[in-house]
Amino acid sequence: MSSWGGGHVAGWGVVEEGWRKGPWTSEEDRLLMEYVRLHGEGRWNSVARLSGLKRNGKSCRLRWVNYLRPDLKRGQITPHEESIILELHAKWGNRWSTIARSLPGRTDNEIKNYWRTHFKKKAKSPASNVxxxxxxxxxxxxxxxxxxxxxxxxxxxxxxxxxxxxxxxxxxxxxxxxxNNMDSSNSNSSSSSxxxxxxxxxxxxxxxxxxxxxxxxxxxxxxxxxxxxxxxxxxxxxxxxxxxxxxxxxxxxxxxxxxxxxxxxxxxxxxxxxxxxxxxxxxxxxxxxxxxxxxxxxx
DNA sequence: AATTTATTCAACCGCTGAAAT
DNA sequence: AATTTCAGCGGTTGAATAAAT
Known part of the structure; x- marks a missing residue:
């Protein structure tokens, strides 16, 4: 079922050529976060060797960049962000990472997905659907x-x-x-409410x-x-x-x-x-x- | 209530260019 | 200078979920 693009067919979470694939488990996330805490971002191909994770460098980098990074902004794209996306896409086209640089906390993947689901189809679909x-x-x-x-x-x-x-x-x-101040009759200081x-x-x-x-x-x-x-x-x-x-x-x-x-x-x-x-x-x-x-x- | 269709988004792939050896 | 390794990019896929019929 899950033949990702070309290459050998492997199921979700299945170990292929020594590497695990598919959705990340909480334990894997923990290991990756621990790795980044200790060694910093980068050198992704060392993750498997140093942390015991059975994921390749690419997968680790992607997981970190798109999901685990602490500076990620969660929640829906705001109208303001949407207008920036539209404006920058008109200017630069599908250069998602370039667009993402103007939207702190948003990933290129997120922006790409957002644009594809919200705008690409709209452009194609008949008026009634719009x-x-x-x-x-x-x-x-x-x-x-x-x-x-x-x-x-x-x-x-x-x-x-x-x-x-x-x-x-x-x-x-x-x-x-x-x-308390009965005898001080001219108590102007006590303001009324x-x-x-x-x-x-x-x-x-x-x-x-x-x-x-x-x-x-x-x-x-x-x-x-x-x-x-x-x-x-x-x-x-x-x-x-x-x-x-x-x-x-x-x-x-x-x-x-x-x-x-x-x-x-x-x-x-x-x-x-x-x-x-x-x-x-x-x-x-x-x-x-x-x-x-x-x-x-x-x- | 059950089924079908549409949408969303995490994760994959291949490709490219830069850096290291 | 040539080769290998690595990081990053954009396109694509499909499972999960929501909405429509």
Whole structure:
């Protein structure tokens, strides 16, 4: 069944001429990551000798570059990225690796696949099919927008709730203050619970739990440790990349992540907003960004 | 509910050019 | 200078999954 191009026919995971082929197991990923940790990227043909992996250099390099590299950006291609792909493809044609250089965290393979599935067919297919695709995308987009509105409404409600509480607290404090300073009658300093007072109150988001259960608060003062994601479960079972994201890096991603968050709003509402596990933490950033936008006008 | 069709994407291949021997 | 090795590129395949019938 799996005759990859030319050459001898070998099944998935079958050892052919000493080399294993097909999908990678979590153990193989672990070995490869360990190899890179110890020896760095490159010298791929030494992997088998030094790590015990029964994969050839080519396969190892590909696995690392397209899947295990910690700086990979996961999640769907954003509209912004899509426009870059289109623009650069018009300019350079199928020079995928060149295009990929303009999209940090995206691989040439990913861009190639994306372009082929989204644009190559569209160019060929009859108008009716294009319409169908358009309608389907539109439908999905509308649904996603609705979900987003619901989320925002919930967040606004939470904010209002916090405001009310703060008002109560302030008035209680004022009462207390007034009682304590009964004899100082001209106490102008004790402000009433004016808007300007609670407007500066920025409610802290509850810590978000990532796919791994790792707490990722993504508060402005979140430590680097809080922003680390260690191991993920994916649909094929395992995604072991160790992605360490510093606070400035996370901030840099925030913009993109916001797009991802909006674009990938997930129908199941599974808490990851439809992004891949690797982006789960980053998406928390997006959520934070959304929330921040709600608060900003009051600041 | 079952079947068919379409889509996605990880992993393969052959080829090429650069670097090492 | 010739040969071998290695890394990287673009094209292709097919298993898994989603959507349509």
């Amino acid at each position: 319409e169908k695709t358009k309608n389907r995308l539109l439908k999905r987009q509308q649904f996603q927008q609705q979900r987003q509105m619901e989320m925002m409404q919930q967040q606004q409600q939470l904010f209002r709730f916090n405001q009310l509480h703060m008002k109560k607290i302030i008035s209680l404090l004022e009462d207390d203050n007034n009682n 004016s808007d300007s007072n609670y407007a500066v109150y920025v409610p802290q988001m509850a810590p978000q739990t990532t796919a791994t259960g790792t707490t990722s608060a993504y508060a402005p003062n979140a430590t680097e440790e809080q922003l680390q994601v260690h191991h993920y479960q994916t649909n094929n079972g395992y995604w072991p990349a160790v992605h360490q994201m510093t606070v400035p890096e996370a901030a840099m991603y925030e913009d993109n992540a916001l797009w991802d968050g909006l674009w990938n709003f997930d129908a199941e509402g599974n808490g990851n907003f439809g992004v891949s596990p690797a982006m789960a933490t980053v998406t928390c950033g997006a959520r934070k960004a959304c929330f921040h936008n709600l608060v900003t006008p009051f600041c």
